[in-house]
Amino acid sequence: xxxxxxxxxxxxxxxxxxxxxxxxxxxxxxxxxxxxxxxxxxxxxxxxxxxxxxxxxxxxxxxxxxxxxxxxxxxxxxxxxxxxxxxxxxxxxxxxxxxxxxxxxxxxxxxxxxxxxxxxxxxxxxxxxxxxxxxxxxxxxxxxxxxxxxxxxxxxxxxxxxxxxxxxxxxxxxxxxxxxxxxxxxxxxxxxxxxxxxxxxxxxxxxxxxxxxxxxxxxxxxxxxxxxxxxxxxxxxxxxxxxxxxxxxxxxxxxxxxxxxxxxxxxxxxxxxxxxxxxxxxxxxxxxxxxxxxxxxx
Ligand code: GRG
Numbered sequence: 001x002x003x004x005x006x007x008x009x010x011x012x013x014x015x016x017x018x019x020x021x022x023x024x025x026x027x028x029x030x031x032x033x034x035x036x037x038x039x040x041x042x043x044x045x046x047x048x049x050x051x052x053x054x055x056x057x058x059x060x061x062x063x064x065x066x067x068x069x070x071x072x073x074x075x076x077x078x079x080x081x082x083x084x085x086x087x088x089x090x091x092x093x094x095x096x097x098x099x100x101x102x103x104x105x106x107x108x109x110x111x112x113x114x115x116x117x118x119x120x121x122x123x124x125x126x127x128x129x130x131x132x133x134x135x136x137x138x139x140x141x142x143x144x145x146x147x148x149x150x151x152x153x154x155x156x157x158x159x160x161x162x163x164x165x166x167x168x169x170x171x172x173x174x175x176x177x178x179x180x181x182x183x184x185x186x187x188x189x190x191x192x193x194x195x196x197x198x199x200x201x202x203x204x205x206x207x208x209x210x211x212x213x214x215x216x217x218x219x220x221x222x223x224x225x226x227x228x229x230x231x232x233x234x235x236x237x238x239x240x241x242x243x244x245x246x247x248x249x250x251x252x253x254x255x256x257x258x259x260x261x262x263x264x265x266x267x268x269x270x271x272x273x274x275x276x277x278x279x280x281x282x283x284x285x286x287x288x289x290x291x292x293x294x295x296x297x298x
Contacts, residue, residue: 017070039119056285068132069195075194083187
């Protein structure tokens, strides 16, 4: 049997994630139908599924069971989808386009979008609390706690608060990093940490090294996001391009310029790859995925 290429592997994970999410979400026929329809609209049929890909790639490091990884991948993607729905609302980024289609508050209404985000977040915790996720209840509680911290005021929601408060300000590189380690990085870091915990124990040193990788990938993901916002077009991105400059938001591009921002992303990519090299062949997918994230076009 010939080994699967990275793009075949990525397609397989995206496909199995779509199926897992479809099964995780309540049917649109179940009451309240409109809310369930809007939840499915927000989650299914779009997105790169970067966080599920990270969960599965990290799971490979610990030879984790694929069905367990699916549950964790769903939990991460549901939190991510909730954050996008709320981020697009008029009280935050006020955007009309996401994943190439109208945002949830435009397609439905603001109250529905608020409830969609709330319900997706709690569905994520229902998923990670499923008794098939882990044999050790204490470890599972620790994993649930990790997801809660990554999503909350010490993680993504906190990063979003700093982002909203930073409009029109000139941040230092350290302040910008602090914001993105929380806003974008916390979920990415949690995806890798939780995926790795689904298999055999890797040990404290390996987990610390993976945490470094997660932190670096989170930052380089955001640097590339800033570059794409400045350089790519709306049709390619499936979301409104050029919003950072239009909203006077501090970004890696506004602070460093595109070419230094690109160099920084490449340096971070190399730092992640160097750490992953110590894991040997088991880190193949995570290394390939790191390169994909830094070279992505959308
Ligand atoms: C509302 C609590 C709350 C948080 C929102 C993550 C976030 C915080 C906002 C999203 C807005 C944004 C553009 C963030 C920058 C990086 C990012 C997370 C981009 C979107 O993620 P992708 O590229 O999206 O993985 P897809 O659609 O591919 O899943």
